[in-house]
Every structure is written in C-alpha cells, then in structure tokens.
Amino acid sequence: MDAHEIRIRRAARLEGRHRRLKPEGEHCVVCGLSDLRALQTTRVVVCAHCRMVLQGLMPVEAHHVLGKDLSSFTMMLPANVHAVLTFMGLDHPHTAAPDLKILCIIRDWLEVAYEIINTEIDKLL
Numbered sequence: 001m002d003a004h005e006i007r008i009r010r011a012a013r014l015e016g017r018h019r020r021l022k023p024e025g026e027h028c029v030v031c032g033l034s035d036l037r038a039l040q041t042t043r044v045v046v047c048a049h050c051r052m053v054l055q056g057l058m059p060v061e062a063h064h065v066l067g068k069d070l071s072s073f074t075m076m077l078p079a080n081v082h083a084v085l086t087f088m089g090l091d092h093p094h095t096a097a098p099d100l101k102i103l104c105i106i107r108d109w110l111e112v113a114y115e116i117i118n119t120e121i122d123k124l125l
Contacts, residue, residue, distance in 0.1 A: 006091045006092075006093075006104075009091050010088070010091045013087070013090065013091075014036050014037070017036045017037075017039070018036055020041065021036065021039055021041060021045055025044075025045045026039070026045070027039075027045065028045060028046050028047040028050050029044045029045060029046060030046055030047075030050035030053075030054070031047060031049070031050055033047040033049075033050075033080065035047070035080070035084065037083060037084040037087040037088070038079075038080040038083040038084055038087075040083075047079075047080050047083075048061075048079035048080050048082065048083040049078065049079045049080045051079075052079050059078060059079040059080075060076045060077060060078060060079060060082075061076070061077060061079050061082040062074040062075070062076060062077075063075055063076075063077045063081075063082045063085060063086075065105070066101075066102060066105060067089065067092075067101060067105065070098055070101060070102070081112060081116075084112055085108055085109070085112060088108040088111070088112075089104075089105070089108065091104075092104045092105070
C-alpha cells in the first residue's frame with residue numbers, strides 16, 4: 001500500500017464518519033470542535049476531550065507511541081490528540097515491516113504537530 005492508497009482509505013473513512021455524524025451534527029456540542037477524527041457519538045456528538053470531562057475523567061489517554069505490536073511504551077496525550085492519532089493509525093499497512101510502520105507513525109505525529117502549530121499560529125495572528 002503506497003501513500004496515495006493510504007490517503008484514499010483515510011478520506012473514505014472520514015467520509016463514512018461524516019455520514020454517520022451528519023444527522024446529529026458535525027461539531028462537539030460542548031466546545032464546538034469540528035475535527036471529525038476526534039468526534040464521537042453518544043446521545044449527542046462530542047469530542048473525545050469533552051466526553052471524558054463529562055464522564056468525570058481527566059481528558060488524557062495513554063497512547064502506544066510505536067503501536068501495541070512494536071512496543072509497550074505509552075505516553076499520556078490529550079484525548080483529542082489520542083483520538084486523531086488512533087484514527088490515523090488505522091490506515092497503516094498491517095503486514096508492514098517494523099521500519100515502515102515506524103515511518104508511518106512518525107509521519108502521523110508530524111502531520112498532527114503541523115496541524116497544532118498552524119492552529120496556534122492562526123490564534124496569534
């Protein structure tokens with residue numbers, strides 16, 4: 001599976017999530033977040049962060065940095081970042097060599113970092 005196929009699979013999964021959320025809404029009803037990768041449905045659409053807060057939990061989750069199959073090492077991440085990275089990880093080639101999997105994981109981390117940095121820059125402009 002090449003990078004183009006991964007982008008197509010990811011876009012298809014985003015479209016599927018968009019269709020499932022559309023009747024209820026496309027934003028978290030608590031904070032307004034519109035990143036489909038972090039939105040979840042309960043009775044209403046909420047982001048991972050707000051779902052955890054509403055459940056009385058800290059909005060952080062343990063993330064297997066290199067994936068469960070390569071390492072047991074985890075780090076705590078904000079719930080929405082964890083949801084996005086988990087969503088992105090679903091597109092990694094399952095039969096890939098460890099080196100390829102690690103490169104896919106690094107790419108995902110860099111994409112998420114790029115998005116976060118751009119959001120923060122936009123806030124400051």
